[in-house]
Structure formats: structure tokens, C-alpha cells
Amino acid sequence: MKAFAKINLALFITNRLPNGYHTLETVFAPINWFDELEVQASDRLELTCSNPDIPTDETNLCWKAAQALQRYTGTKDGAKIHLEKHIPVGAGLGGGSSDAALTLRALNSFWQLDLPDSVLHELGVSIGADVPYFLMQSELVYATGIGDNLTDLQVAFPATLVTAYPNVPISTAWAYKNLKLNFPRRAPDLKALTLNLCASHDLEILRKFENDFEPTVFAAYPAVKKLKEILYFDCRSDFALMSGSGSAVFGVFEHLSRAQDVARQLSSDYAVSLTPPFFSPKTAQDKAD
Numbered sequence: 001m002k003a004f005a006k007i008n009l010a011l012f013i014t015n016r017l018p019n020g021y022h023t024l025e026t027v028f029a030p031i032n033w034f035d036e037l038e039v040q041a042s043d044r045l046e047l048t049c050s051n052p053d054i055p056t057d058e059t060n061l062c063w064k065a066a067q068a069l070q071r072y073t074g075t076k077d078g079a080k081i082h083l084e085k086h087i088p089v090g091a092g093l094g095g096g097s098s099d100a101a102l103t104l105r106a107l108n109s110f111w112q113l114d115l116p117d118s119v120l121h122e123l124g125v126s127i128g129a130d131v132p133y134f135l136m137q138s139e140l141v142y143a144t145g146i147g148d149n150l151t152d153l154q155v156a157f158p159a160t161l162v163t164a165y166p167n168v169p170i171s172t173a174w175a176y177k178n179l180k181l182n183f184p185r186r187a188p189d190l191k192a193l194t195l196n197l198c199a200s201h202d203l204e205i206l207r208k209f210e211n212d213f214e215p216t217v218f219a220a221y222p223a224v225k226k227l228k229e230i231l232y233f234d235c236r237s238d239f240a241l242m243s244g245s246g247s248a249v250f251g252v253f254e255h256l257s258r259a260q261d262v263a264r265q266l267s268s269d270y271a272v273s274l275t276p277p278f279f280s281p282k283t284a285q286d287k288a289d
Contacts, residue, residue: 002034003102004281005093005273006133007163007243007250009140009194010209012187013179021146022176025187027194027209028133028141029157030281031250033273035087035095037062037102039110042080045070051085061100061127068123069107069115077111088271090169092213092244094130101134137282140198142191151191155198156278159238160259163250164270166227170217175245178216203254206239217246224249227270235262 009027016022047056047063057063062081069075081103087095104120107113117135124131129147139156143149188208197205218225224242227249231240236258237251253259256276263274 001037001102001106002281002285003037003087003095003098003134004030004284005033005087005095005098005163006030006130007093007161007248008211008241009157009206010190010241011211011213011244012185012190013181013212014187015184017146022179023145024143024147025190026143026147027153027190028143029161030139030279031093031161031163031273031275032279032284033087033093033163033275035099035102036084037099037106038082038084039106040080040082042078044078046078046080047083048081049083049085051089054083054085054089061096061131062103064127065100065103065123065131066107068126069104069111069113072119072123073111073113073115075111075113079107079110088165088169088248090171091165091248092170092172092242092246093163093248094134094244097128097130098134100124100127101131104131104135137285139278139280140194142194153191153194153198155195156280157275158198158201158277159203160253160256160277161250161275161279162231162235162237162253162259162263162266163243163248163273163275164227164231164266165248165272166221166223166270168221168223168247170221170224170246172245175213175216178220179212180216181212203238203252206252209239209241211242211244213245214242217242221247223247230266231262235265237262
């Protein structure tokens with residue numbers, strides 16, 4: 001099964017909570033960049049990964065997802081899980097959270113637990129703030145709170161996305177720690193703006209979309225800023241923005257042929273993904289199945 005990555009079409013950090021978490025407003029969009037998960041029968045829980053730098057113990061989000069299911073249901077079943085890793089780590093693309101969400105869905109079926117989506121959502125929140133979004137397998141989703149209050153906008157992004165990774169991993173914890181913002185803050189009406197964008201296909205609306213992490217990341221990691229400038233000025237994207245807490249940057253292109261040319265051009269220096277208009281992770285997974 002495929003665990004698809006995401007980008008944040010916009011990301012505004014609105015407040016800092018007493019427990020240290022931050023509230024935010026964002027719009028998640030799926031992209032055609034995915035890890036692959038394989039599950040086989042086993043008498044115990046096992047996890048392997050194609051990337052030797054990724055831990056395969058209790059600190060791995062896939063392992064945490066499997067254990068969360070075991071604790072909730074009391075099942076003693078095991079599974080041998082293999083993760084073929086393609087989504088870059090530390091890129092702001094939610095790869096680990098997507099892997100965890102897919103583990104929850106896969107083992108819920110594999111172990112014949114038949115847990116409802118509401119329970120999987122509850123377990124997902126306990127693993128990571130982005131996990132509930134990936135459980136939805138939806139197109140554009142508006143998120144508030146710590147990222148776990150989700151509204152499926154029931155629309156898909158109308159233009160082509162080219163997402164590139166500048167070979168710079170960035171810690172989300174570092175990014176939050178180094179934010180220099182005055183709280184509380186108000187975000188623009190991202191929900192209304194996104195719905196208007198999808199109805200009108202007017203890419204100029206994206207000019208109102210920002211990512212509050214960009215100034216912090218650009219100051220410390222000039223390679224990320226350079227990639228955004230390449231997408232804007234060299235590749236002539238209609239819009240470009242860093243995703244999440246970095247470091248991946250996506251460019252928006254009205255014309256698919258232009259985006260394909262840009263993806264080929266960037267692939268000599270960066271890991272790159274191209275996502276066609278109206279991309280649906282559920283449809284893509286169904287085709288894979």
C-alpha cells in the first residue's frame with residue numbers, strides 16, 4: 001500500500017498554548033510522492049525499513065501506531081512490517097505521519113479489528129498531529145487547532161504541483177523553537193480562499209497564501225530560499241512556497257507541460273515529485289491495489 005505525502009498550501013501559526021504546542025491554520029494537499037508499506041503475518045511485531053538511517057524500534061511512528069492498536073484492542077497478533085522509504089525525511093512533507101496512518105489502516109484490516117474511523121482518528125492524534133489528515137485520504141483539507149481539527153473541503157487542487165527537496169533535513173522542533181512571532185495572530189480566511197481558488201481556477205488567489213516558517217528557515221538554511229527563488233524566477237512558477245516546517249518547496253503551474261519540463265530540469269539536482277491537477281490519494285491507492 002502507498003503512503004502519500006502532503007504539502008501545506010498555506011501555514012499560519014496563530015498562538016502558543018501553555019503546554020508548548022502551537023495552534024495553526026493550514027490547508028493540506030496530497031502530492032504524488034509516497035512510501036510503500038508491506039505487511040506480512042508474524043507471531044510478533046517486526047519492522048524493517050529500506051533507509052538504514054530511520055530507526056525501526058519503538059521510536060518509529062509505524063511501530064507506535066501498531067502498539068496503539070494492540071493496546072486499544074488487546075490483540076496479541078503480530079505483523080512483519082516493511083517500509084520502503086521514498087519521501088525525504090525532514091522535508092515538511094509528513095512522511096512519518098503518513099506511514100503511521102497507513103499502518104493504522106493496514107493493521108486494522110490485517111488483524112480484522114474493524115475499528116471505526118473515529119477510533120483510528122483518536123489513536124492517530126495520540127501519535128502525531130498530522131496523522132488524522134492522512135487517515136482521511138482526502139484531497140484538500142482545512143485544519144485548525146494543532147492541526148487535528150479537520151474539514152474536508154471536498155475539492156481537489158486545480159493546477160499541477162512540482163515539489164522538490166533541497167537535500168536539507170530540518171527538525172520541526174527546531175523550527176517551532178526558533179519562530180519569532182507575536183501571539184495571538186489572525187490568519188486570512190484560508191477555507192474561503194481555497195474554495196474560491198478551486199471554483200475559479202484563479203491562481204492569483206495563492207498570493208494571499210504564506211508560510212510563517214519561511215523567514216526562520218530561510219535565514220538558517222539559504223539552500224531552501226534558493227530553491228524557492230529557482231522555482232519562481234528560473235522555472236517561472238505561478239506560485240511557490242515552502243511546505244510545513246521545511247525544507248521541501250513546491251511550485252504551482254497552470255500548464256501541465258510546463259510543469260513536466262520543470263520537473264525534468266530540477267531532477268538533476270533535487271529529488272522531485274510531480275502531482276497532476278485534481279490528484280486524489282484514494283484513487284491513486286485504488287489503482288495501485
